[in-house]
Amino acid sequence: MRYLVIDDEPITHQIIAGYCRELDFMESVGNCYDGVQALNLLAKEPVDVLFLDVQMPKLGGFDLLRTLQQRPLVVIISAHREYALESYDFDVCDYLLKPFGMARFLKAVEKVRARLAPEPEAGAPEVPQTLVVKDDKTHHQVPLHEIHYIEACRNYCIVHLADRRLMTLEKISAMAEQLPDDAFVRIHRSYIVAVAAISAVRAGALQLGERELPVGRTYKANLIPFLKK
Known part of the structure; x- marks a missing residue:
């Protein structure tokens, strides 16, 4: 100096x-x-x-x-x-x-x-690796790679994992905001799916292993970036 x-x-x-x-x-x-x-x-x-x-x-x-x-x-x-x-x-x-x-x-x-001292360069925003799911009395920290899809059912949601299910009173829209856009996609007003879990895509539906989920008409555009990959 x-x-x-x-x-x-x-x-x-x-x-x-x-x-x-x-x-x-x-x-x-x-x-x-x-x-x-x-x-x-x-x-x-x-x-x-x-x-x-x-x-x-x-x-x-x-x-x-x-x-x-x-x-x-x-x-x-x-x-x-x-x-x-x-x-x-x-x-x-x-x-x-x-x-x-x-x-x-x-x-x-x-x-x-x-x-x-130079200003530190702004890095890419940190991508979350887990999702906190609150059921009736417990907060579960769930690794994102274990989530297959999230299903909205009336006033609650079901988080479908590889080997179990968790129920939460949180709205599906609030859960969508906590998930990384490059790993999860909203396909229906009632469903968010993990891109890695999709095994097949057909007109109006997705295949996740043996489970088939509908694709809502207003959500079809959400799939375009992933189909292009």
């Missing part, structure tokens, strides 16, 4: 340089003792973070920030508390009150590193 110290007090440069020598990822770009020197250097060198004093001759810290069209990240270093509120108008990462020790300096550095 490339840093620049801008402060009219040499001791501040020495302290920060000493702290940064302990950190392998910190690289000094230089030392400036007023805002004008900093402007000249920033025009030539890329910088990740400024350690910036507020009160300096020629051009103060806040005046420097107002001048810069593109600012590096900023950590204010000052012996005066009264500038803290104004400093956050410039979206600074931190405000170090002199004198500060290594621990407090490291905290400021970590804030800068967090701001410099």
Whole structure:
């Protein structure tokens, strides 16, 4: 991380340089003792973070920030508390009150590193691997690969598994929302089937092993993507 110290007090440069020598990822770009020197250097060198004093001759810290069209990240270093509120108008990462020790300096550095870290790429949404089915008194966590089809019967649903059935008062529309679209398909107002369980398709019906289920006219279009596969 490339840093620049801008402060009219040499001791501040020495302290920060000493702290940064302990950190392998910190690289000094230089030392400036007023805002004008900093402007000249920033025009030539890329910088990740400024350690910036507020009160300096020629051009103060806040005046420097107002001048810069593109600012590096900023950590204010000052012996005066009264500038803290104004400093956050410039979206600074931190405000170090002199004198500060290594621990407090490291905290400021970590804030800068967090701001410099790239945004994590948005991955594909996590696909559920189970369905929670609540019967009268028990919540069952059912692996999706065990579900053959779901059947709506009046005010309840039956989840047909490979070796058993579960009954739940949940509506079939609510259950459909919990299932991955690429593994289950609604074929009828009363049926959701697992694509992997379909053994044959014919006009108006599906075959799931020895069981035949009707395909509703308004749901036929749902099957087209799977038939094309």
